[in-house]
Amino acid sequence: MAKKLSKVPVVIVGMGWAGGIIASELTKAGIKVVGLERGKERDMSDYSMVHDELRFQHREELMQDLSKETITHRNNLKMRALPMRSYGTFIVGEGLGGAGSHWNGQTYRFLPYDFEIRSLTEKRYGKNKIKSDYPIQDWGITYDEMEPYYDTFEKMAGISGETVELYGKRSNPYPTGPMVKTPVLAEFEQAAKKLGYKPYMIPSANLSENYKNPDGISRSACQYCAYCENFGCEYGAKADPVVTVIPVAKETGNLDLRTYSNVTRIVNDGRKATGVIYVDTFTGEEFEQPAEVVVLASYVFNNVRLLLNSKLGTPYDPKTKNGVIGKNYCYQVSSGYSSLYYNDREFNIYGGAGALGIEIPDFAGDNFDHSDVNFLHGAGIRTTQYGNRPIANNNSPIGTPSWGAEFKKQSIKYANSILQVKSQGASMPHTQNYLDLDPTYKDVYGMPLLRMTYDYTAQDRELVKYMAKVTRSIAKKMGPDHIDTVAEQADFNVNTDTNTHNTGGVIMGTDPNDSAVNTYLQMWDAENVFVAGSSAFPHNSSFNPTGTLGAFSYRAAEGIVKYLKKGGSLV
Ligand SMILES: Cc1cc2nc3c(=O)[nH]c(=O)nc-3n(C[C@H](O)[C@H](O)[C@H](O)COP(=O)(O)OP(=O)(O)OC[C@H]3O[C@@H](n4cnc5c(N)ncnc54)[C@H](O)[C@@H]3O)c2cc1C
Numbered sequence: 001m002a003k004k005l006s007k008v009p010v011v012i013v014g015m016g017w018a019g020g021i022i023a024s025e026l027t028k029a030g031i032k033v034v035g036l037e038r039g040k041e042r043d044m045s046d047y048s049m050v051h052d053e054l055r056f057q058h059r060e061e062l063m064q065d066l067s068k069e070t071i072t073h074r075n076n077l078k079m080r081a082l083p084m085r086s087y088g089t090f091i092v093g094e095g096l097g098g099a100g101s102h103w104n105g106q107t108y109r110f111l112p113y114d115f116e117i118r119s120l121t122e123k124r125y126g127k128n129k130i131k132s133d134y135p136i137q138d139w140g141i142t143y144d145e146m147e148p149y150y151d152t153f154e155k156m157a158g159i160s161g162e163t164v165e166l167y168g169k170r171s172n173p174y175p176t177g178p179m180v181k182t183p184v185l186a187e188f189e190q191a192a193k194k195l196g197y198k199p200y201m202i203p204s205a206n207l208s209e210n211y212k213n214p215d216g217i218s219r220s221a222c223q224y225c226a227y228c229e230n231f232g233c234e235y236g237a238k239a240d241p242v243v244t245v246i247p248v249a250k251e252t253g254n255l256d257l258r259t260y261s262n263v264t265r266i267v268n269d270g271r272k273a274t275g276v277i278y279v280d281t282f283t284g285e286e287f288e289q290p291a292e293v294v295v296l297a298s299y300v301f302n303n304v305r306l307l308l309n310s311k312l313g314t315p316y317d318p319k320t321k322n323g324v325i326g327k328n329y330c331y332q333v334s335s336g337y338s339s340l341y342y343n344d345r346e347f348n349i350y351g352g353a354g355a356l357g358i359e360i361p362d363f364a365g366d367n368f369d370h371s372d373v374n375f376l377h378g379a380g381i382r383t384t385q386y387g388n389r390p391i392a393n394n395n396s397p398i399g400t401p402s403w404g405a406e407f408k409k410q411s412i413k414y415a416n417s418i419l420q421v422k423s424q425g426a427s428m429p430h431t432q433n434y435l436d437l438d439p440t441y442k443d444v445y446g447m448p449l450l451r452m453t454y455d456y457t458a459q460d461r462e463l464v465k466y467m468a469k470v471t472r473s474i475a476k477k478m479g480p481d482h483i484d485t486v487a488e489q490a491d492f493n494v495n496t497d498t499n500t501h502n503t504g505g506v507i508m509g510t511d512p513n514d515s516a517v518n519t520y521l522q523m524w525d526a527e528n529v530f531v532a533g534s535s536a537f538p539h540n541s542s543f544n545p546t547g548t549l550g551a552f553s554y555r556a557a558e559g560i561v562k563y564l565k566k567g568g569s570l571v
């Protein structure tokens, strides 16, 4: 029997970017908040002497422990799903700051096209352009309405960047200027310009200069140390909830932060929640935390899993296409890239930063004509310089054996002489790609695991072929001795694919029949439950998601303040 605690105004499940932003905004408004985080407490001192590739990148110290909880995956309805036992695809965060501690920091806005994708596609190409098995829908809010929230997120995080003409209008320039354009990025820039494209520096949460944000938090400039993706930043240069929003929430005295607290269920009567049940992961003791408002900020997978395990909302059924929880799960497509090998040039690619890169906007969204192609949306075509670390850096041309003397020879030869032109493609929802509960496998607390049914769609595969031609044409202009292009998208493999951007499952919209939350991320079926994070995105853009989920977290916080005053639906 769970021990019942005193009721609080708000309980937040998960303290990453979404939970951290909402906690900061509510506590600044004088609202008492309990923050429940299944992992450990962290502050910047945990990142000191962090440059240990084996410990953090390969043994994944900052990530969720897959022996206690994972997801199961199958490619289609006919297969049996199996648990993911080693990290490939997702690298889920755990501990204060969530994946915001070990992310790269590439911080984009989505396009005006993303928010009104169905209306704008039908307007330009006619009603038949979107096939019936792709449940693509408008988000219920426009880019212009979201712009002030993006602006707030970027000022809090100190995003470094430059204004891009082909994207949505901005009310302010980025708070800090773009990062350093290294010789590697200059190679891409020159080649792209020769082809008439408009390269720009990727917007970055690795600070290009020292910065003090509107909350009074000061952080130092990035050192380009290259231990960024999968690592915490020991300089505080990478925006992370632990060095931005969470200290602000703590400072108010209104945040009761409880780490090692794993939430297993939302207590509810089917129309409203009364609180959550959580387990102290050390003692195994169970608690019930009653609250007026429950906020789920436990990432895509656990946002969906907690709702399904708590029987809140109607589960999506891929056969009838009814129900909303688990619907429109999307990933991204990363094939279509070209690798460039140089025999006589070296580039110092061991230096870099998680968000150091250059990109062209010309193939994003509907910035190019889709009349004669069998896909929607597009890709970010880019060269990045994260810093190639010694253990994982074993690049060699296609056809090289994957072990032995020849492998060793080739990976040493090209260790500092390989560049890539990458393609990060948007992913559209499909009726047969969805999330539900696994009928067999359970976590360490006996709760059913989340099951993912997912494979790349015909539209994804067409997009990859198209973008492969684009990356190869830029690669040729960069003058390497040898180019390998991956032009076909293989089936989705949960252990080897490498993109970390998951969206959908608790999507927003204007109609309770095809969405689970409104644009304040308030559930249609339970007005005092807010579900924050990229689970709310009805499709996945070609951009990294955190700028957009951060912007929506500010909007959700605004909604919760209103809800606590008046109650009822916010729209
Ligand atoms: C290696 C890597 C690089 C990335 N790089 C970029 C990038 O460059 N740009 C970008 O936009 N995005 C990037 N991302 C994605 C980005 O990290 C996420 O979009 C973002 O951090 C998600 O924030 P969140 O708050 O929704 O979820 P999370 O950060 O996952 O936080 C959720 C929190 O909830 C906790 N939790 C989960 N379940 C429970 C439970 N049952 N009870 C209690 N607590 C729970 C977790 O422990 C976690 O701390 C990257 C991700 C990875 C893994």
Ligand code: SF4
Pocket (backbone or CB within 6 Å): 205, 206, 207, 221, 222, 223, 224, 225, 226, 227, 228, 229, 231, 232, 233, 234, 235, 236, 237, 238, 352, 353, 354
């Ligand atoms: S590259 Fe820059 S932002 Fe990233 S960890 Fe190093 S210093 Fe920090």
